[in-house]
Amino acid sequence: MSKKVDPRMPKEVGTGFYPVKSPWDKMISYHDAAHYVQRYTNIVSAAIMQAFRMLVPDYVERSKAMCTNAYNRLSYVYNMIPGYTEMNADQLHMHPFMRGNFVGGLIGDAGDEDLLMCGRVNDFGTYRAEKELDVCYWDIIGTELCRSTTQSLQACADCASRLRPDGPQIEYHMVEAKGAGDRHCRIVAECRKKFPMPEHEQWECFGPVATADQIKDTKEEDTVSESMMFREECDYLFSNGTNMEKDWRSAYPMVTMSYGASYILPTLDDLIREGRLTSEQVDYAIHCVCEAAGKATFIDDFAKAGLRQWLGVPYSISADDGRLMGGYLEMFIQSLHCPYEVEAFNGTECIYVIDRAALANNMPKMVNAYVWFWYGMTKSLVNAQWSLWEEDSPEGKLRIKIAKKVDKFC
Amino acid sequence: MYQNVYKYDEMKRSEHMAVRKTVGWYLWTHQIVEVTGGDCVKFLEMMFPKNIGNLAVGRERYTTMLDEKGEIIDDVVVFRMEPEKFWVSTLFRAEMFVWFAAHKGDLDVTWTDVTPQWEMYAVQGPKSLEMVNSLAASPVDSQKFFEIKENEISGVSVYINRAGFTGEKLGYEIYFPKAEAPEMEKKLRAAAEALGGKEVTEFQVMAWTLPTEAGFYYMRDLRHTNPFEVGLENGINWEKDFIGKEALMKVRDEGPAREVVGFTVEEADVHIKGRHMGNEGEFVYKDGEYVGRCMKIVYSYVNEINNGTIIAAKGALKAGDKVLMHGHEAVITGTRFI
Numbered sequence: 001m002s003k004k005v006d007p008r009m010p011k012e013v014g015t016g017f018y019p020v021k022s023p024w025d026k027m028i029s030y031h032d033a034a035h036y037v038q039r040y041t042n043i044v045s046a047a048i049m050q051a052f053r054m055l056v057p058d059y060v061e062r063s064k065a066m067c068t069n070a071y072n073r074l075s076y077v078y079n080m081i082p083g084y085t086e087m088n089a090d091q092l093h094m095h096p097f098m099r100g101n102f103v104g105g106l107i108g109d110a111g112d113e114d115l116l117m118c119g120r121v122n123d124f125g126t127y128r129a130e131k132e133l134d135v136c137y138w139d140i141i142g143t144e145l146c147r148s149t150t151q152s153l154q155a156c157a158d159c160a161s162r163l164r165p166d167g168p169q170i171e172y173h174m175v176e177a178k179g180a181g182d183r184h185c186r187i188v189a190e191c192r193k194k195f196p197m198p199e200h201e202q203w204e205c206f207g208p209v210a211t212a213d214q215i216k217d218t219k220e221e222d223t224v225s226e227s228m229m230f231r232e233e234c235d236y237l238f239s240n241g242t243n244m245e246k247d248w249r250s251a252y253p254m255v256t257m258s259y260g261a262s263y264i265l266p267t268l269d270d271l272i273r274e275g276r277l278t279s280e281q282v283d284y285a286i287h288c289v290c291e292a293a294g295k296a297t298f299i300d301d302f303a304k305a306g307l308r309q310w311l312g313v314p315y316s317i318s319a320d321d322g323r324l325m326g327g328y329l330e331m332f333i334q335s336l337h338c339p340y341e342v343e344a345f346n347g348t349e350c351i352y353v354i355d356r357a358a359l360a361n362n363m364p365k366m367v368n369a370y371v372w373f374w375y376g377m378t379k380s381l382v383n384a385q386w387s388l389w390e391e392d393s394p395e396g397k398l399r400i401k402i403a404k405k406v407d408k409f410c
Numbered sequence: 411m412y413q414n415v416y417k418y419d420e421m422k423r424s425e426h427m428a429v430r431k432t433v434g435w436y437l438w439t440h441q442i443v444e445v446t447g448g449d450c451v452k453f454l455e456m457m458f459p460k461n462i463g464n465l466a467v468g469r470e471r472y473t474t475m476l477d478e479k480g481e482i483i484d485d486v487v488v489f490r491m492e493p494e495k496f497w498v499s500t501l502f503r504a505e506m507f508v509w510f511a512a513h514k515g516d517l518d519v520t521w522t523d524v525t526p527q528w529e530m531y532a533v534q535g536p537k538s539l540e541m542v543n544s545l546a547a548s549p550v551d552s553q554k555f556f557e558i559k560e561n562e563i564s565g566v567s568v569y570i571n572r573a574g575f576t577g578e579k580l581g582y583e584i585y586f587p588k589a590e591a592p593e594m595e596k597k598l599r600a601a602a603e604a605l606g607g608k609e610v611t612e613f614q615v616m617a618w619t620l621p622t623e624a625g626f627y628y629m630r631d632l633r634h635t636n637p638f639e640v641g642l643e644n645g646i647n648w649e650k651d652f653i654g655k656e657a658l659m660k661v662r663d664e665g666p667a668r669e670v671v672g673f674t675v676e677e678a679d680v681h682i683k684g685r686h687m688g689n690e691g692e693f694v695y696k697d698g699e700y701v702g703r704c705m706k707i708v709y710s711y712v713n714e715i716n717n718g719t720i721i722a723a724k725g726a727l728k729a730g731d732k733v734l735m736h737g738h739e740a741v742i743t744g745t746r747f748i
Contacts, residue, residue, distance in 0.1 A: 090504045095501050127421070163593055217681075219620040228689065235634070239685070239688045239689070241688040243630045243633055
């Protein structure tokens, strides 16, 4: 193998100085990259959720585990990072006179917008809040996730309120969920002292709520598809009711950091710690599912044709060429703002050395999930003679090789 | 569908009307930036378009803070606590610190966030004077509007400021040392109840329904506007230098492009987006033509009608005009509703 890097533009791709660009000089905007990476990570997350479902077949058990983890994990962030709560309050403009945990609405609203889950706040008060989303890139993963995101919001709200004067506590419910097939995601939060409802378990945070008649449902024709920071009528600025403003630059860190797997994998870690699952069981299930999901991605010729167009692949690159997979990978890794180097890029092999920590996003199992996913993709995007595997990774790096390989046990 | 979140809510109604009919009290702590130093007057004169140096000790002034484009960054109240010590009451402290730092230069001025030392309670309504007098060691009858004075409540040193964000003729703001707040709340509660008043607990009442009836702005309303567009140009000292002056003079000479008008919507249960919730604001159409955006829409418990404000093209709307917002008819009014 030559390890040579064929002429490609720009050679410096991945050094962090360029926008997202394919090896064949096809550029995509930050806007498109943000959308792409958010959807991509959640496709992989959807596969990981299927592994979770195989490992823990009971819906309630899964939901409980995810809700517990989400609440505790977010609480940990607030409680263990010195100054985080104060910084959060400052950034989101929680005013000093705001009592109680309804300020959580400000956290959820800004987070939604960063994650491109656009919509609108319909109500924001001490005893009731309502937020409606028109878009959710996490909507293909499963309703267990929808439930657990409600609990992460609840945790943020509860923790934020500890810094504040005593006041009413509100309970966050996701009364509609795009993940459940609803037109919108809708969070309605109510104070139970003002709006009593029967008690429920933590995972049952899907309603019903007492103020269903106050819901403001936005009709299909009035829905939006972009966050405020990408909309002209908003002057390309996200704003909340307390005069916090930010532009699209705030979105990028979030779209690369937060996705469905960041709720699922930590839950699986909990179950491993508790002895309910073993790490090997979890790895095996994720391997099987991610490989299958990857194989299913490019089963159709039109999918391959679309990819070639998207990457700007020249006609000189045939269908039997690993650079197709390499170019595809680079677009994602760049969109993820994950540092990497190109060690080889030619007709016989592509080798990438990727920053493992950046790819893992604090979840070591995420790296293997990607590798298994990409392995499966290679089989259908190129052909079964081709493979993708990890080989000779330096410390802290993931060294990926794409080449032809015979494996009698694959 | 779209049941009005204000109209049928008896809790909000009773809190709002306590302020209008008797007395309402509530936690209303703002961020307090204390500005000191030999050049503090010079510095504040540059930061704010209204006069600061001519404030007497114990007096205060409402003013905007502008950027170089003449757009409002914040609206604040500046108190002169001592000859060279000012308080700036804001809800925009983090940004203000950055802004101040960017313009300090070589001036002898420092600023500190003293918010953690204080808790402020608003006491508002026709019986607020009676309520404050029932608590304070020295009667406050002679205290002027926008005057802050030291006083004492149950042996605790406090500041009492005659001011408010409700439009009530009588209203006070009491600054307690933070540690005393829990005990003081009990005293405030008892004093209010003795007069038939109550605590206002709903954010929407203190920030939106009460101020909107009175034609006041909550800071979000003002973002990306200039003082001429929102009617806050009075009192600007054109003789001094201040940030944003050049741009604002151009607006003054050429006239503002937009203006704020009020509106009411008779239909109770409507779905109209106001920018006060953090969005683009509902588009406003007159005779099918786009004329502006909805700044906010809340409910007037005094007038029993939805009310709010629109930022519209200058001259496009006049009182009595009918406009459409999300298909709902609104009637244009002035910006004060009571």
